[in-house]
Amino acid sequence: MFADWQKVTTMSRDEIRELQNAKLRFYVQHKLPFSPYYRDLFQRSGLSFKDIQTVDDLVKLPFTRKEDVAPTEDDRSRPRQFILQPDEKLIKKYAHPRELARLLAGKIARQDVHARLEWEYKPVHTHFTTGRTALPTAFTYSARDIELLKESARRLFDVAGATKDDRFINGFPYAPHLAFWLAYHAAMTMGLTSLHTGGGKTMGTEKIIRAIERMPATIATFIPGYAYHLMREAVKLGADFSALRFMIFGGERVSTGLREKTREMLEKLGAKEVNILATYAFTESKTAWIQCAENSGYHLYPDLECIELVDKKGTRVSEDEEGEIVYTSLDWRGSAVVRYRTGDVTKGITYGPCPSCGRTVPRLHPDIQRSSEFKEFNLTNVKGQLVNLNNFFPLLSGMKEIEEWQVELRKEGGEALGLDEIVVYVAPHTGQSFENVKQEVERRVRTEMDVTPIVEEKPLAELLQRMGMETELKEKRILDSRPR
Numbered sequence: 097m098f099a100d101w102q103k104v105t106t107m108s109r110d111e112i113r114e115l116q117n118a119k120l121r122f123y124v125q126h127k128l129p130f131s132p133y134y135r136d137l138f139q140r141s142g143l144s145f146k147d148i149q150t151v152d153d154l155v156k157l158p159f160t161r162k163e164d165v166a167p168t169e170d171d172r173s174r175p176r177q178f179i180l181q182p183d184e185k186l187i188k189k190y191a192h193p194r195e196l197a198r199l200l201a202g203k204i205a206r207q208d209v210h211a212r213l214e215w216e217y218k219p220v221h222t223h224f225t226t227g228r229t230a231l232p233t234a235f236t237y238s239a240r241d242i243e244l245l246k247e248s249a250r251r252l253f254d255v256a257g258a259t260k261d262d263r264f265i266n267g268f269p270y271a272p273h274l275a276f277w278l279a280y281h282a283a284m285t286m287g288l289t290s291l292h293t294g295g296g297k298t299m300g301t302e303k304i305i306r307a308i309e310r311m312p313a314t315i316a317t318f319i320p321g322y323a324y325h326l327m328r329e330a331v332k333l334g335a336d337f338s339a340l341r342f343m344i345f346g347g348e349r350v351s352t353g354l355r356e357k358t359r360e361m362l363e364k365l366g367a368k369e370v371n372i373l374a375t376y377a378f379t380e381s382k383t384a385w386i387q388c389a390e391n392s393g394y395h396l397y398p399d400l401e402c403i404e405l406v407d408k409k410g411t412r413v414s415e416d417e418e419g420e421i422v423y424t425s426l427d428w429r430g431s432a433v434v435r436y437r438t439g440d441v442t443k444g445i446t447y448g449p450c451p452s453c454g455r456t457v458p459r460l461h462p463d464i465q466r467s468s469e470f471k472e473f474n475l476t477n478v479k480g481q482l483v484n485l486n487n488f489f490p491l492l493s494g495m496k497e498i499e500e501w502q503v504e505l506r507k508e509g510g511e512a513l514g515l516d517e518i519v520v521y522v523a524p525h526t527g528q529s530f531e532n533v534k535q536e537v538e539r540r541v542r543t544e545m546d547v548t549p550i551v552e553e554k555p556l557a558e559l560l561q562r563m564g565m566e567t568e569l570k571e572k573r574i575l576d577s578r579p580r
């Protein structure tokens with residue numbers, strides 16, 4: 097059912113291209129027609145499914161955007177349009193002749209044909225995107241997709257360098273989100289001794305710290321902001337994390353500064369040689385990609401997806417140019433998107449053997465400007481200035497002078513018609529004067545984001561509580577307190 101991963105990781109560029117062309121052709125002609133959305137889109141665009149023969153032909157196809165997939169108050173069923181839903185008529189029209197012959201030859205009992213189709217297509221598992229103001233979008237997996245999820249999870253741990261002797265702590269919040277379930281399946285598929293904690297909200301930070309110590313865990317996965325909090329608490333408790341070999345981050349961008357802060361904290365816990373590995377994913381990709389070493393780039397699975405980069409106008413750019421990541425599924429059932437604009441911008445895709453591990457799969461440049469995390473107030477107008485709030489993450493999380501931070505958008509003087517203002521709450525690092533921190537935050541935000549924030553000091557305990565570090569699935573870094 098899947099290409100042999102070891103083989104995929106040694107393919108030449110031409111072989112990868114050939115494999116992708118074949119997979120894309122099969123997928124678009126024989127699977128995508130089961131998607132109500134894409135049947136309609138092809139018809140509206142005057143395209144035939146046969147028009148897409150190669151990866152280069154994808155440019156003929158209009159983009160799919162987040163707005164196309166997300167439900168609205170008026171139409172909550174929109175995500176369902178993206179689920180592959182074959183019926184007898186559609187199967188007869190679009191299934192590959194070989195598959196059709198097998199299904200209809202009478203060699204398989206009728207109930208087995210049904211079971212086979214259910215296994216392939218019936219949604220049995222769901223993840224949701226984490227919209228804050230937008231309604232959450234459901235993205236479904238069939239039983240076949242779960243096999244693919246396991247396979248890709250195994251690949252992810254393979255690229256990271258995990259072995260079956262590793263002991264694993266899953267620190268992602270327990271939720272219908274990709275991070276928790278991918279980590280769960282990775283551990284199950286590899287047969288690792290593991291504990292799926294559900295995160296601080298579910299199990300409590302101290303218990304997770306003690307579990308890491310007692311197992312002792314060699315691999316841990318966390319959302320970076322929570323990991324930092326957990327390590328700070330672990331240092332207070334005098335915990336020993338010396339067995340740890342891998343810290344795998346998901347859910348947020350990991351800046352160089354945050355990586356350094358994490359490393360310092362790990363050293364205080366006795367963990368000296370830890371690979372801090374970042375992953376990249378979005379709900380619609382249905383899996384995640386990881387770097388094999390810091391800054392090696394995210395190792396893609398070229399038999400499962402095709403990634404293009406496009407400029408602001410949507411024109412495809414060459415692989416060494418900066419562009420927005422556009423994703424096309426090559427193998428998923430359940431919910432599936434093609435030519436999906438993520439809004440995330442990266443600096444290129446590299447082909448050829450990875451200098452760190454030698455795998456030849458394409459690698460996404462590690463510097464990804466994410467727009468998907470806070471899409472709905474991604475660009476906010478503050479005093480006539482458009483501000484990308486996502487930039488606060490690398491900027492503030494990476495500052496050594498800061499222990500914790502939170503950004504609040506509010507109206508000047510609390511008036512509904514007042515001007516918008518940005519407040520940065522900070523808990524300075526031990527030994528740092530607030531006055532210095534304030535000046536440094538103002539300077540950096542002004543330089544990099546072109547706005548001047550109001551900087552206010554908060555005691556660490558109060559700030560942690562405001563963020564819901566122990567009580568929310570994911571801490572609240574950006575609060576929008578403006579009346580609607």
Ligand SMILES: [Zn+2]
Pocket residue numbers: 387388389392395450451452453454455
């Ligand atoms: Zn590599």
